[in-house]
Amino acid sequence: QKEVEQDPGPLSVPEGAIVSLNCTYSNSAFQYFMWYRQYSRKGPELLMYTYSSGNKEDGRFTAQVDKSSKYISLFIRDSQPSDSATYLCAMSGYNFNKFYFGSGTKLNVKP
Amino acid sequence: GAGVSQSPRYKVAKRGQDVALRCDPISGHVSLFWYQQALGQGPEFLTYFQNEAQLDKSGLPSDRFFAERPEGSVSTLKIQRTQQEDSAVYLCASSALMDEQFFGPGTRLTVL
Secondary structure, eight states, X not given: OOSEEEOOOOEEEETTOOEEEEEEEOOTTOOXXXXXXXXXXXXXXXXXXXXXXXXXXXXXXXXXXXXTTXXXXXXXXXXXXXXXXXXXXXXXXXXOSOOEEOOXXXXXXXX | OOSOEEEOSEEEEOTTOOEEEEEEOOTTOOEEEEEEEOTTSOOEEEEEEETXXXXXXXXXXXXXXXXXXXXXXXEEEEESSXXXXXXXXXXXXXXXXXXXXXXXXOEEEEEO
């Protein structure tokens, strides 16, 4: 069993929809939780990160962490075609020097 | 440029050849990471440097993989006697200490 599980999709939604992306994990030592966006043939870019449990909002993006359930989510409001990409969750312990990534969810937002 | 750069962007090797992949991190970044990303998968951690010290190499899949960062800036990932299962995108990331990792565009390695 992988330490981080993520539904690979693909997920196809109409423009303007609310998108929900999720990951589960097994290692209770994880403290930092990140969401990356990766366009085709590019490196991942950080969207958001949260420390421990709770919510964090940044524009159209909201990240949620539920450590008791070992479950994290990323919500995208008013999705745009430019949001079409692969979304990767990632996690690390306190030392922040070894990240564990999910397999990525491919999102397609249709105009 | 201000970002992480990697070269070559694409590399085709015959099985059994040695390859060397280069990473130029963001200037001043102390930490440097190498990841392997297979098709349709997320990045898998290979190794981590803090300055010139390789502090974690637990993700290197075999002793054919070797990484170095001799002067604490540029890093090279070397793969000896390449095998078909080594085909993947190799990503490099750098960061200030305990901070966000910035990724390069990756080197796509194809082993025939």
